[in-house]
Amino acid sequence: MYEIIAFYLFSFLTIGMFCIVVFSKNALYSMTALAGGMIFISGFFFLLGADFLGVVQIIVYSGAVMAVYAFGMIFIDSAKDVKEKIKGKRMIYSFSVAIAILLVVIVSSPIISSGIVANSPMIDGVGNSKMVGYILFTKYLVPFELTAVMLLVAMVAGIVLVSKKMDISLSLKDEYEAQDEFEKGVAK
Amino acid sequence: MITITHYLVLSSILFTIGLVGIIRRKNLLMLFFSTEIILNAVNIGFAAISKYYHDMTGQMFAFFIIAVAASEVAVGLGLLVLWYKRKSTIDLDSLQSMRG
Secondary structure (H helix, E strand, C coil), rough: CHHHHHHHHHHHHHHHHHHHHHHCHHHHHHHHHHHHHHHHHHHHHHCCCCCHHHHHHHHHHHHHHHHHHHEEEHCCCCCCCCCCCCCHHHHHHHHHHHHHHHHHHHHHHHHHHHHHHCCCCCCCCCCCCEEEEHHHHHHHHHHHHHHHHHHHHHHHHHHHHCCCCHHHHCCCHHHHHHHHHHHHHHHC | CCCHHHHHHHHHHHHHHHHHHHCCCCHHHHHHHHHHHHHHHHHHHHHHHHHHHEEHHHHHHHHHHHHHHHHHHHHHHHHHHHHHHCCCCCCCCHHHCCCC
């Protein structure tokens, strides 16, 4: 009973929040709504018994990703409206509706469940975090380490891209010219 | 009783919201937000399948998707800030510099 109430509550809240994200004019409102929607999604993970995933969702998305967006919006004048003139509106909407209907049909059609065998089955009596750690460090050890390398690369890329000199195109101009321009900008 | 179908339909509804956001918005920041919505929708689907088939693989994939999303945000937002510094706009149409 509680599961049903929680499911419908969270789904209405999440869909509402994400509709605000997509249809809001103000970028700040949509960022805040996105952070709210992320927290409501973690509610689904707790309902589904994936406790560790829910905690990671709150920490990573609502904590880290939203903080990165907030800091990124410091550099961007987000109060300035982007002119949203779309050509061929009717085609876009009909495409969206067609894709939506197709997705619902695909997903709600009965799954052939007899052919599916659990690849790494859950063990009764073992907690979710324990199980996650066990599988992550045995079966998925190599992807886990690769993910660590990928995050390191992303961190380096983020730092390099937002660093000072990168707003001057070095590839389109002569290097000395760009250097002069950069020094002029610093002197200013 | 909440079945797997409920979760999958919810997941596809959220996916569609994100897709509409990608098609409809011209603001580059909104494009990133819509991508996050899509990744989250897929994560819900993975977690639901993981529960109803008693298989941990779905949750593992969800973890890797979260890691990919985090690095995507770092790199993507860096590129966005760079673009804004050069062109001082985050309009999607300003990316069409090769169109004669």
